Amino acid sequence: MAKQSLIGRLPVISHLNKSVGLQRGMLITGLVLSGLFILTAIFGPLIAPYSFNQIGDANGNFPAQAAPGGTHLWGTTVGGYDVFSRVVWGAQTALEVIVVAVIMSIFIGVALGLLSGYLGGWLDRILVVVADAIYAFPTLLLAIVMSIVISRGQSSLWGGIFSAAISITVVFIPQYFRVIRAETIRLKAEPFVESAKVVGASNLRIMSRHIYKNATRTLPLIFTLNASEAIQTLAALGFLGFGIEPTSAAEWGFDLNKALADATAGIWWTGIFPGAAIALTVLGLTLVGESMNDLNDPRLRGRRRAGSAQKPGAQKGGPAVQAPQPAADAEARNQA
């Protein structure tokens, strides 16, 4: 087998390369939606015509609850904000929260999981009990409590983002902890870890050099699945009024909350657009995560029918494998 380039071995790209049929369609849809979300978040200030807290310009205040069209593409809210700008800016807030939350929970979760799984003993028992206890809480309730504790009712941009992110982090740490701990316990009994022990490697060396890399293979997958959960939690917090004030940042959940009264009055544009933004972003991230999950498992992965690679026009595989497989390949297959 030819050695794949570094790019070809990156998580998402390697998954795309080995997908076929419906799975490929799902993955591409997910990637397009997620890509759109990330691009909007990064270039939000350039795309949005107005600022997220702008209620007027040189021509005076914006009209309240104006229907879509004209200068306000998606209309305005009861407070006079431009809906389109709010939705675009909201993507930025959501991305910031995801990044902060997921990075914090990955670092803490992975470190605790490695320690707990490898060292075992009383440390392991205590950490597992704590993780289980956090699991047992309703996640949203925990996030609300955390956000009140962290922001103390005040809501600046980064204060809001951090309180949302940390409350999500607390909920997610047990997930990473559990996954990494389970992998570590499995790897601990693998001959290559024992062989490191036999040559006299220290615990720190075994954990960092032998277990860490092997245990974190599933992380891209949990990352995408958790990212969509993080958005949902953020939106729920905002919807319930524990999010970020409209003057600090745009937040989809908060906008939805404000659109509640509009819904019965026939003003659809204030609710539809932030709602659709939440739904599509979550859908995109979930599709990426789920497809990666299926593609990681050889039993769930769809494959092109054997023999189809011989037809001209096949993208992958090229000409049929005529030459005898290298011994290494054949053997590896059989040992698997």
Add this chain to the structure above:
Amino acid sequence: MSENTTTAAPAARAGGPVLDIEHLKVTFATDAGDVRAVKDVSLQVEPGEVLAIVGESGSGKTVTAKTILGLLPETAISSGTVLIRGNNVISVSAEKLRRIRGEDVAMVFQEPSTALNPVYTVGWQIAEGLRAHARDGKKPGKKQARDLAVEALRKVGIPEPERRVDYYPHQFSGGQKQRVVIAAALALNPGLIVADEPTTALDVTVQAEILELLRDLRDRYGTSIVLITHNMGVVADLADRVVVMYQGDVVEEAPAARLFAAPQQDYTKKLLAAVPHLGRNSASAGVTERAGRNAEVLVEARNLLIEYPGRLGSPGFRAVDGVSFSISAGEVYGLVGESGSGKTTIGRAIAGLTRISGGSLKVLGYEMLGFKERTFKPLRKDIGFVFQDPAASFNPHLSIGDCVAEPILIHEDRSPASVRQRVAELLDAVQLPAEYAERFPHELSGGQRQRASLARSLALNPKLLIADEPTSALDVSVQAKVLELFRDIQAEFGFAALFVSHDLAVVDMLSDWVGVLYKGKLVEQGIGSQVMGNPQDAYTKRLIASLPVPDPQEQAARREAHRALVGG
């Protein structure tokens, strides 16, 4: 077929071959493109015949067997014809295929523990086939199904079948479970049984019993058997005709006696030459005194006791029970035993991977009872360890060079350049090109990985090497080369070695001194050729007699001797 009762003579099935495979081709779709597992295979099985398909891993023998029952996964496409009593298995409908399975052809799997469902009684599982194949339009009643299951168990020699029909699989031993699997396969009295490595998961003494049973079934009921195996001893014991496969093609087909006496193809000759043969090529042939009797004693065990703790309230499991032995410098100590005999546990205890519970075990002068990692660590550089599975004993994320360098980095303070040079020397010593240091473990074949593993264990010039079944995961031809290398390196470096294996012939090829373990007790030890040639202990006698040798005539004689030994 349905009117054929158990008493039908083989002749009643006559009239053409039971199985006729013509130009079978099987291709798998994989991530790396299409893999042609079976390229062009044609073979026939006559009624009452035992046909052995042999080959190394990747030869396509198991895929061929699975095609016979239509068990290929969705990713495979097959072409050609597989005729069983006039039905082409490849093209028949799913409904028809379901009827063929069990009634015309049945399968015996490799691992009896996983082939049986643990939550149903064995009687239920044997009767399952009967219920699935309602004869004359009506299913057998509960009572009738039970009677048939009892009958099937009696046929395969399970004692007290009336009582044991209600037992669950875990209440049987490994060999008995395989008997139950065979009973289930025989329940509908099929003309053909496909046995995929039926004895590979079993110990030698149990293997001999199962082979006896299969031979008996063929003689009494005229059942044809397709035997898939990599073990040439099993082939010599049971097969009438042999098909040798290599990389998806049939290399040679001949009656068993002729194949072993006069192989025609180069591949077959090479394969047969690589099979270790008990009593030939012994390391200690002609030796009369222990080689290391005057040398420094590196490992000394006295009344060694190793227990695994039991669950709360139940006593622990005693894996090693009062074993005493010693390994001297420069000596190869071979430790043989069946699964559960404690041989691996002893090897792990010497390397400090398993704690001992009693007695005394001195390794390089260090008492392992109450062992502490911190004080033992300086001694680790004098102990090398080669693991059983070369694929699993390397970190998949590190290159071979990094893996081999690891002990050097931990115990010695060297410059990166000198470490690289030492790695190149080590790879050269195990006959691997120095460029392989850049490769990752999955890019090497099994034999190459085991060489690299040997290089890693030798990195610090250890005084003692522990090899735990180092060749049992390898194909015979690869095994032969690795064993030869092991022998050469041992002669060159002069380290002492504990060689743990279940394979008597392999141990005999390498070891000066051999110990035989049985249920945690050392039943016999002595010079290798003497233990193998003239065993004293009753268990050793039985163990050696049950080992099939790759020579049909010699094996026939040994079989008689084994029968006499077990019977008397």
